[in-house]
Amino acid sequence: MPEDVVFSLRDVYFKYPGSDEAALKGIDLEVQAGEWVALVGSNGSGKSTLARILNALLIPTQGACFILDMDSKESENIWAIRSKVAMVFQNPDNQIVASVVEDDTAFGPENLGLCPSDICEKVTWSLDATGLTEYRNKATYALSGGQKQRLAVAGALAMTPPVIVLDEPTAMLDPQGRKDLLNVLSELHMQGMTIVYISHRIEEILSCDRVIVMNEGNVSWDGTPRDLFEFGKGIEKWGLEVPPIVRLWSMLKNAGIISKEVQPTKDGVVHALCP
Amino acid sequence: MKFLDHLTFGQYIPADSFVHNADPRGKILGTIILLTGVFLVKHPSAFCIWALFLLGVILMSRLSIRLVMGSAKPVMILVLFTAFIHFLFTGGEPLFKLGFVKITYEGLRMGVYMGLRLLFLVLFASILTLTTSPMELADGLESLFSPLKPFGFPAHELAMMMTIALRFIPTLLDETDRIMKAQLARGADLDKGNIWNRLKAFIPVLIPLFVIVFQRAEDLAIAMEARCYKGGKGRTRMHPLAWKYKDTIGLVITISAVALLSFLDRRLWL
Structure with missing residues (x-):
C-alpha cells in the first residue's frame, strides 16, 4: 500500500449486535493523505458507523480496514490508530471531560503519557489553532456552543494527529459557530491535515475536495462536490436536498447567463454576475 | 444557568496567594488535621484561638471574609438545629424549666460548642474548596490514596469520577431546569400540594x-x-503536583498548632 493512503477499506461489513440488518454493506474506499472528504447521506445511511470504523471505535465484522497501514483488527494497533485519527462528535457537551478549557485540551496528550512540557506545547498550539487562546483558563460550561465545539476540536488536535474525523460537528451550532468551525477546518486542511467530515447539511461540503454519498450502508456516489451538483434534483433519491445557491447556479447555467466554469458557491455566482 | 446562581458553597475562586499556590495534598491533609483539632478542644478560649487561626488563614488566602462567611449560610439551619437539640436533650444541673422543657447549663454549653465546631468545619472545608481548583483537588486525592492502589483501591478512578461529576454539575442543572420548564409548559404542577x-x-x-x-x-x-483514555496506567499530567518546602512548613505549623492547643486545652485549662 502506498504511504500516502490514509484509509484503505476493502469490502467492509458491519453489523451492530442484536440487529438483523448490516449497517455497512461491503464498503470499498481509499482516502489519500491531505484530502478533505465529506461523507453525506440521510439518517441511518451508515455514515456515523463508517466514521467509528475509521477511528477503530468499531471493528468491521467482515472485510479489512487499514488505517495508516495498520490493520484495525489487530488489537495492539488500536491505541496507535486512535492517537493518529482524532475524532470529534456531534454534541460538544458530551465530549468535554474537564471543567477548565486547558485541562480538557490536555486530556488526550495526558492519556498518551507525554512529558509535561510537551503537553503544554501541544495545548498552546491547539488552542491557538482553534482561536481559543484567550479562554485558556476559563470554565468550560461558560463557553458558547460554537466555542465548546471548537474546544472539542482543540482536544482532538492536541494529540497532533495527521487525520481528523468529524461526525456532524455543526449539527448543534448556530450559523456563526458553524462558520467559525469551518474556518478552523479549512485552515487545518491548508496545513496538510486529512479531514473526514460527516454532515447532512449539503451546503457545508462546497469547500471539500471530494464527496462520498452514503445510502443504506453503501457508497452510492464518489466524486467532487461540483460533479455531485451536476445531478441537480437527482441527488434527492439519496435523501439529500439541493442547497438554494446550487439551485440558482444550475438555473443560471442552464439559461446561459453564467458559464460552465463558474463554481456552485455564493462567491462564484456573485463574481460571475457582477464581475 | 438559573440554578447555578444559588451555588456558592465550594466554588473555586482563582487568586494568587500562599494558600492558593500550596500543594493540594498539603491543603487536604491540613484541613483534616484542623478539623480534628476543632473537635478536640473543649474550652471557650480554645475556640477563640481557632477563630483567630481561621481569620489568619482567610487573610493569607486573600479571599474576602464576607465570601467565606457566606459559604456557611446554606448549613446555618443544620448548625442551629444541632445546637438546639443539645440545648434540649443534655442532662445535668437545670438552668431554668418551662413546662416539660428543661434547659441545663451543660446543655447550653454543649449546644454552643457543637454549633461552633460545625461552623468551623464548614468554614475550613470551604476555604479548601474556594482556594483549590476541582482538578487540583482530584489530583491531590488521587495522589494521597495512591499508596492504597496495590491493595486494589481505585484511587485514579475515584479522582476521574470526581472530575467528571464536577464538570457535569452545571450541565445537569441546566438540563433539569429545561425539563422542569418543559413539564410546566405541559401543565405539570411541581410546587403545590403536600410533600407526597x-x-x-x-x-x-x-x-x-x-x-x-x-x-x-x-x-x-x-x-x-x-481520545485514548485507557485508565490511569501510563497517564501523565500537564501540571504534575510538586511538593515544596513551603508546603512542609505550612503542614508543620498546622500540626503543631493543633497539638499544642489540644494539649493546653486538656492539661492547663480543664
Missing part, C-alpha cells in the same frame, strides 16, 4: 433526567476512548 404530591409531581422530571444522564455517560465514554 410534590414528590410524585417530580417523577416526570426525574425519569427524563435519568435517561439523558445515561445517554450522556455513554457518549462521554466513547469520546474518552476516542
